[in-house]
Amino acid sequence: MMGKIWAFRALDTLFFRDGTPFNEGETGSVPPATLFPPSIMPLQGAIRTCLARKQGWTPDNGKPFPPELGDPDSLGQLKLEGPYLRFEGKCLFVPPSQLVGKQDSQGKWSFARLVPGNEVECDLGKVLLPEISRKDGKPLSAWLTREGLEAVLAHQEVREEHLIFPDQLWKEEQKIGIRRNRQTRQAEDKHLYTLTQIRPSRKLEVIVKVDGIPDSWHPSGMLGLPLGGEGRFARVEIGDECRENPFPAMPEIVTAKDGIVRFTVSLLTPGQYENPQDVIRNGPLGVPGRCVSACMGKAGTMGGWDLKHNCPRPLTPILPAGSTWFFEAPPELREEIEHLHGSFSGMKTEYGMGQMVVGIWKKQEES
Known part of the structure; x- marks a missing residue:
């Protein structure tokens, strides 16, 4: 089988x-x-x-x-x-929400990524809101090739040929x-x-x-x-299945100079959660370490057609693919972090929902 x-x-x-x-x-x-x-x-x-x-x-x-x-x-x-x-x-994948881009007057694209900034006080309390590390840009309405997604996860340069637009x-x-x-x-x-x-x-x-x-x-x-x-x-x-695995590879999870492992968790497919507000604040249940920030698009809904009762299914809230959380953890949790890559979180995981990929992030001064 x-x-x-x-x-x-x-x-x-x-x-x-x-x-x-x-x-x-x-x-x-x-x-x-x-x-x-x-x-x-x-x-x-x-x-x-x-x-x-x-x-x-x-x-x-x-x-x-x-x-x-x-x-x-x-x-x-x-x-x-x-x-x-x-x-x-x-295969194409939804870009993690941390990736932003800008098109110049000649139509050439440049890219930057969001990283947690300094602590601010807002309606969520005292949090680290994502900020652009170097350049300006806007969220991308595009798709990434496997090579492009691997570059984002590894905190490497993303090139225009990595993107496919709708x-x-x-x-x-x-x-x-x-x-x-x-x-x-x-x-x-x-x-x-x-x-x-x-x-x-x-x-x-x-x-x-x-x-x-x-x-x-x-x-x-x-x-x-x-x-x-x-x-x-x-x-x-x-x-x-293809002999060549189209799934993006996970980057090496490294320990920063201050002894902390900084990693991201991004949704490859939309996620459905019993308590979405808690997930938005703290990340999917079971991710080790401490969630310090997050960036994601607008939450959506999912329905479908009930063939047995010949009527639409009730709409349920979902978090969009590309939703990204920034975590910090001690080095001894590295093995648990690596096991998250390709795993599933939340509800309806047997349907393929809530599939996660792991990346790394660096503080602004390191970027």
């Missing part, structure tokens, strides 16, 4: 809506937006439905859903990792639709709607590692599966 890689490639536009109300009379002037890359929820639904059908289950044949694949609230024996983006055969990966398209009567197959008056869909590049794939079931349960070769809303389809290719 070994993990398989499910690679999804769009055959048309895709639609994964956010939490904006989409019922008649509720949207007002704000149309629902689409989220891309999608969360793990629509992907795990497509994967599990496909696996269950291969075992002879269909929604209306009366056979029970295979217990090995879980139920509406669990994955059973399944273990997922991802989703990740793969562009032209190379307009290279997908385009947004406005769509107008109309409700159709299923019995008469005719359009209904006064039922127009507008939404935004995503048209991914033909070279872009969304990949998920699927583990925990026998190899014979996985379909072979290539197939088409419905994915997301609006009845869109994706081509899925299922294969073995």
Whole structure:
């Protein structure tokens, strides 16, 4: 038994809506937006439905859903990792929030990183807020190659070729639709709607590692599966893991001159936590040492579709991928720190949520 890689490639536009109300009379002037890359929820639904059908289950044949694949609230024996983006055969990752960038008048990018500054008093009490070490810059709306992420984690120079921007990966398209009567197959008056869909590049794939079931349960070769809303389809290719590990390497964890180990923990996939406010302040539970600062983007929400009850799942808060915490620890905890790299934190870890990577940081005078 070994993990398989499910690679999804769009055959048309895709639609994964956010939490904006989409019922008649509720949207007002704000149309629902689409989220891309999608969360793990629509992907795990497509994967599990496909696996269950291969075992002879269909929604209306009366056979029970295979217990090995879980139920509406669990994955059973399944273990997922991802989703990740793969562009032209190379995996891409969300940059840790400590990385900022600036584009000059010639379009050339330069980069800097945030590090904990001096102690200040604010609404959180006395804390060390992140500050830019050398240059100015803004948070990046981009993706990092494996080499780029390794450079950020190792506190090394990041180059422009390490970044891939969203307009290279997908385009947004406005769509107008109309409700159709299923019995008469005719359009209904006064039922127009507008939404935004995503048209991914033909070279872009969304990949998920699927583990925990026998190899014979996985379909072979290539197939088409419905994915997301609006009845869109994706081509899925299922294969073995790459011989070359695409996961970023962890830098050497070193002890500073003052005898302290300074390291960062960043989310590679969004994290869901029972007490997110405590995690924002103190970092994920189980990380050794003392959290001295953090930087992260705006918290989001995650829902999905409940196939059993034919209704949307409740929205739950999540911390975004790229969220970064700065820690200090004594040298004797180095082995515990190293074990964090690639591990998972929080809730729904079997879904691949809360995967962490470890990096290093240096004080401003060392930077």
